[in-house]
Amino acid sequence: VPAMPSVSSTPPPGAPIDPAVLGKLRRMQSAGGPDVVVEVIDLFLGMAPGRLDALRTAAEAGDAAELGRLAHTLKGSAAQVGAMGLWRLCLRIEEIAAVAREPGGELGNPASLLRLLAAEMERVRVALEAERSGVAP
């Protein structure tokens, strides 16, 4: 079993997007088909604000189950676009939510983590938009 990436609640150093993952996406490009990288970036950025809002709402409501589920889904999306810093923050939220769901567990205040998540999402957005204008026709 490969080692799990280390988990940290501070913004990761380095690029917000792993170019190797975007390289994997590019290989899925069919001749004559829609630009896969542009499609994925547009879908990701289109959904990002709604997903952040939903995470905040769940955190404010103290709904650990919903918070965990939303973080898990966003984590999957982050992995697909190579946003590894975002992926780590999602994992962290997912873990906090899992602990809170155990007997006697409490959600506490994930607000600071969500602020980090929003900041990282902004870095990802900038990077993906740059990527998009680079590859767009």
Added chain:
Amino acid sequence: VKILIAEDDPISMLVLRRAVEKLGHECVTAADGTEAWALFQETPFDVVVSDWLMPGIEGIELCRRIRAVEAGSYTYFVFMTALGGKQNFLAGMRAGADDYLSKPFDLDELEARLIAASRVTSLHRKLRDQNAELERLIKSSFEVARTDPLTGVGNRLRLREDLEAIGARVERYGHRYCAALCDLDHFKKYNDSHGHLAGDEALRAVAQALVAGLRKGDAVYRYGGEEFLAILAEQTLDGAGIAMDRVRLAVEQLAIPHRGKTPPGVVTMSAGLATLDAADAAMTDAWLNRADEALYCAKATGRNRVVACDTQVDGPPTLRAVPPSEG
């Protein structure tokens, strides 16, 4: 191959869909496990690629359900696990999955799974077809072994098996059966004067007349060279006598010329009837012997007739001629 993708994250779904298309396959997508299950029940898929955690039916449950219903065809099931979520994949394999794929996957990893999938599903298909063919062959050799090749009616093997079942039914449920032993009159002379090929034709025609003249629940067997045995279900001796005399008349009315007897005439048939009662259910041999005695009597008293053997509660069985039907 036909692929079903179950994935609740639209981004993972888009990536997967584009990858599958790039590899030249068709895919159908479901936004969660419940939708995937509904789609699968409508039409089976060769490959299912499913996320682990989904609202509604989760991946592991989807896998279990698919494994529980598939018959004949095989579905290659691939789990998608989140990066770092590999602790789940063994549970998935134990639930019936064939492989797993970690997000973010690359094209080669997906292609490797689809190559394995098409190998496994085509092997299963081949196996299923071979099994069906084998089953068909077994069924047809079972039939062939129990059928008289000349006339198409049952042979002695089928009779022996049926007699066991009949004895048991009479004993247990009080069902009633009549046996009619039938013999073509002067058949040796027919063969001598018309040849064996014509003899075969005559046997076939008489067998057909027997089958056509009796009811659906009755059975006809080739008992010997020119002998047939009919077993009539749920008939009184009188009822069976009427039915058998109709068949006797039908054979006469086939009007197959018979030059070998004096004076020349047509092919006819004699029959002896006996009932099988609960009292001697275990003794089907004795039953057939009584029918044989009645047949002998029909031969001795002029042929082209039916004689019934009446068993009484006390006293020996008596033989009586069945009145001929109106022609």
